[in-house]
Amino acid sequence: MSPSRRLLALLAVAGAVPLIEAAILVGIDFRSPQALAPQATGVWPYDTYHDLRWLLVYHNSWLTFGLGLLAAVTLRGLLSAVLVRLAWPAHLPRPPTRHLVGRNLGVAALTAVIVAPFAAMSIAASAVALSWLVFVSLGPMIVIAPFLQRMSVGPGGWRGLPSAELFGWSLLDLVALSVAGGLVWSASPGWTPLVALAAGVVNGLLWNRTVHAALLPNVVRLPRTPTVPIVVVLAMSAPVVMQVFQAPHAGQRDTFDPPIFDQPLAAQVPYAVILLAGHDSAYDGRPAVDPRVRRFSYVGLDDQGRPLPYPPEATQQSLADSAQLLAAQVDTLHRRTGRPIALIGESEGAMVARTYLRDRAESPVRVLMMFSPLARPARVYYPPPEADRGWGIAAGWLLRGIFGLANVFVHDHNPDEPFVRSLIEADGPFYRYQTMCPIPGVRVIAFLPTITAVEAPPGPYTKIPVVEVPAFHAGFLGRSTVTSQIIDFLSGANLQRPRSEYGVLQRVGSAWQAPPLVVSLNPVWRAGLPPGRRPFLQQQLCS
Template identity: 60%
Template sequence: MRPTHRLLALLGITAALPLAEVLILLLIGFTPAKGLAPQITAVWPYDSYHDMRWLLVYHNSWLMFGSGLLGLIALRGVLSATIVSLAWPTRTPRPPYRALVLRNVGVAAFGAVLVLPFAAYSVAASVLSLSWFLFASLIPMLLLAPFLQRMSVGRRLWRGLPSAELVGWSLLDFAVITLGGGLVWRTPDVWTPLVAAATGALNGLLWQQSVRAAVLQKRVRWLRVPVVPIVVVLALAVPLMSQVLSQPPNQANTFMPPIFNRPLPPQVPYAVILLAGHDSAYDGRPAADPNMELFSYLGLDSGGRPLPYRPEATHRSLESSSQLLAAQVEAVHRRTGRPIALIAQSEGVMVARTHLRNRPDSPARALAMFSPLIRVGRAYYPPPEASTGWGLATGWLLRVMFHVTTIGNRGPSTPDEPFIRSLLDNAPFYRYQILCPIPDVRVIAFLPTTTATEAPPGQAIKIPVVEVPTFHARVIGRVDANDMLIDFLAGANINRPRREFGPLQQLGDAWHAPSLAIQVNPVWRPTAPPGPPFTMARFCP
């Protein structure tokens, strides 16, 4: 085959598959997943990352998972062998196609097994909407990519370092996938297939350059060093380091926003209850203002004051926490005679929203949400005693990963703790209702920039928001955010969206796991809001 014909065939294959995937997604109305389509022909290991995320979300038995895994490995191996064959440098001897198939099926099997734990972390990010899970799944992909790309073209390429050229092409492919996923969202649906096909064609050019860089690398540094096993160990250590860095400080009171340590201004008509997030701790000290209390995840003492608690207390179910909050709201309301304002962060937001859903007659008349967990429950896995259920293998992968990465942590979280199971079992509410208006309650959301990476685009936010360039759970301590909070409590109408928030959300969409259709899961079906399986109309019905 002539070089020009080989190039055209290469570009045709790498463009046709993203085109086909995005057309299917548009046909069934599955628009939240269309940002994934360009990855189907991406360079190793991003293509396996694409496959494994679909598999981990959409299987409901061990047989379906096992057969799906073997099928995807075989298809990926044959496809990669074909792409490598077409991308091979013209004047360099090329191995027989059969040898390329065998080699690439082996690399596909190795890549799938290696990528599975990180793809499971991507699913965990869909369950909890925490960006650090997403980063913990992506950083290993960046580390592994140049090494896996070399392995698909030759033997014994698990030794030595890849060339700087190959590393550069690998990073460029990551950028192309990210930009392609964002453009798929930004363009109207009529142009989406064209964007997906164009991104796929760019993948083909990057395959050509990556294969060329791997085949023609003249000098291999550290030729005798088994670099690939070392990089694999480093990649597996990323989730461990992420868990360590995400641990709360070891102190008696981990949640003291500025408002806790100063009297409320006279123009604030509310009594205030502060709700801390997951793994917080409280030593029982009172707030500076008698009309303010910190919510206790252990409840009230005999005098009606919030009990001190340790981080383990925050692992309880949202229903039980909301019952404790209801008792504390009533107690503060009786004691002060004022309506209640709830100021909540992260898990505390979910507790407050659960309370307001369950108690529409609550004295709480204002809610300020800091770093809320938005669009949670987009995936599912059953409890450990279940033998079937969507995401069955995913749950066990996460249990193993959490067990390894939380060794030595005090009060470690688990994928099956009551708080997380609350999100999984009640996903129709938490996925669609967190950023919605609440009757007779003034609501505002303070969203950190990382929230843009934590949930896919598509939701029209119908409440006032303040978008702040910072990380999760870092908003409430900022002076400007505290000033806006006081203004909100005093009755001001505040709305401060930022221009970069939407584009960042679209760029991050390529790296999310696909959402599990709400009506597919029998656990969700009884409480699912009306509408087709993937419609955006389910938000704030």
């Protein structure tokens, strides 16, 4: 076959697979994961990352996981062997097909082992809607990508450093897949498969240049050093290291100190205010400067109705238990002040407040301000450890392994802690679709850091006013401008300040999220579904 025909064949194969995947997703009206389609022929390891995220969400027993993993590794190895063979430079001798197939099957198996923890962290990101977990799952793969790409073309690829050119093509592949995912998601259903086809053709060009760069380095640096094992060990340790860094610091006393706690409340504010801190926060028992302001305590009130100090571990209880404690604290403050109540919650605190208001139509609460709420959690599921089957069972045990290793150094991380389980169990559909919805009789607003745009599928995500702020999760409540906006809203002003880049970030980030588990498939969630609901409908927000 001539070089030009080989290139055309390469582009055809690389484009056909995303086209087929996108066409299937459009055919069943499953829009949320369509941005993943271009990765079906992405260059290592993004192709395996694509496969494992689908597998970790859509298996419901160890048997289906094992068979699915075997099929994914085999098909990925065979497809990659075809792509490498078609991308091989014409002026270089090409190894026999059986050698390429054997090598790529081996690399596919190795990549599956390497990528599995990162895919599991992506599952965790979709369970609790935290953007930093997306970056933990994606970041190490950016580092290991050029090393794996060298291994797929010939022996000795596990030694030495990849060339700068190979690093460059690898980074371009990441950018191309991010942009392609956004374009595929943004296209109308009739155009989606064609956009996926075009993205696959770009993948083919990148395979061509990547294979050339892997085979033709000018100089291989550190040619005798086993760089791949070293890099893989470092990359695979990243999820554990990040868990250690996220742990509460020793001796932590109070991690939530917004200005409204340390300053008198403005006279024009007609409410008494309860401040709810987030996960892993602590409280030392200090009273607020203004007697109309109280901290929510995750352990309750003392005999005199004052919030008790609590350690970070107290925030791990279920949302239902925390909401029950909040009910008592709302009633106590309302009786003492005679004022309606405003709740200001950050992260988990926002979810506690939202859970409380879901079940209490006669509450004295008239304002809810949510800062960094978990906007679209519970998009995936994994059963509790005592279960012997259930959707995502292997993902759950992968996460337990990662957190278990982190617990060698810290002891406050558990993917089965009551808070996390309360998000993804029977109430999962509520948190997935109702968190950002209006509440009768309550003025509601959400302050969202722009980083949260990468953690949930694109499209409408709220039917309440939002203020989008350039910030990280739970990182802006103490800003002076935000404090002014809090007082304005509590004084009766209406706020709505979206940012134009938020939608762009949603689309770019959509390629790196796990596909959502269809609600009607999961028996744990199914009971709460209205009759006649279309199973793959993406826009179920507030319905």
